Amino acid sequence: MSLAASPAPAFTLYDYVLSGNCYKIRLAAALLGVPYDSIAVDFYPGFEHRSEAMLALNPAGTLPVMKTADGVVLTETNAMLAWLGLNHDPGGRWYPAADPVRGPRLVEAMSFGAGLTGSVGLARLHAMLDWPVDGAAARRAGKRDLRQLELRLTAMQIDGEDWLAGGTAPSMADLACFPYVALSPDAGLDHDGYPAIRSWLYRVRSLPGFVTMPGIHDLHELR
Template sequence: MTALLKLYDYPLSGNCFKVRQMLSWLGVAYEAVPVDFYPGREHKSAAFLANVNPLGQLPVIDDDGFVLRDAQAILVYLASRHDAQHRWYPNDAKLRGQVAMWLATADEITRTASAARLHDALGYHHLDIDACRSGARAVFRVLDDHLAEQASAGLRWLAAGPEPTIADLACFPYVALAGEGGISLDEFPALRHWVWDFRHLPGFIGMSGIFPAGPA
């Protein structure tokens, strides 16, 4: 009997949210393994580093003995394995290239906007908050300009296809949570519209700070 997929999870992590949302959309049952990220810093414990992730980061999945870390890598894996329609990770070579490009951008969002949120919300005061916020605004400007160009071509999402992909899911949470790091989206209208569209997708589950949209 195949073991239930395990997700090493922290409810307030935007990166963990990405995986929970993908599992929900794909209809994949899983077992959440809570990790006391804050204040317990369990992800930095000797046991976690030795047995789960030597980098001391979340999320991590264990799929019947196959252990995979990094939120973006996990999204690729889950979509490749469980999405028979290839909606979330399209087969088209150009679309896949675009998705990969925006997955790398998601890492930059984590490095900047997520770090600003850690500083403000969880007391990570050793971080250079000015650098985090300026870096986040720079990457948000790239996203906003791109989404404005997409809209002018009649497209709503980061890749050039008609449907959202794992690229959108990878970039979404720490954009939507930017205010918790002292970063306003007021100057990024296309980005705000994209966040609104994403929150209105069928089956959106949300997390603390990013609630599912109500009826239109």
């Protein structure tokens, strides 16, 4: 006879609650139902991601960091999303990387999502934490990226496609792009002028198992 045990954690996430990139991993794990351990890293004001212990784990000094139960350390957010999809999504729906048509679109949209860190993400750091960067330039880049996404989603709507890697099911591409788009109001970039983005954000928020983070509204708050 045994008592019900907690499921074994699949990975440890070195996590900062206000980071959009950390949230991508929390969101993917929640949607896929993957249990994990979380270690809070004091990114600000503590700059703990630059501590000796964290640099030993990730010499690039970025967050998040993922350490899998097998001891693999991943430091690039899209690689973590790939790992989750390949190892913890038995149906293989979330990471269709081997699909000859959707695979290249998945790469394209996940790259776009990573790029948002340097536009919207940087503008947000500047607005929220007085990060020492050219905030106006970052905001311009963020606006350019939002416009490009709006155009892409509008063109996709015409083809009846709801999700960024194409087809009728969400993928890691949507999760790679969602956080910094949803968080862009933190940087003074609201969604009023982007109807296709607003619909897509709503679809992502409606996914079963969706979890939120500070700065991203729950669906019921939008109704």
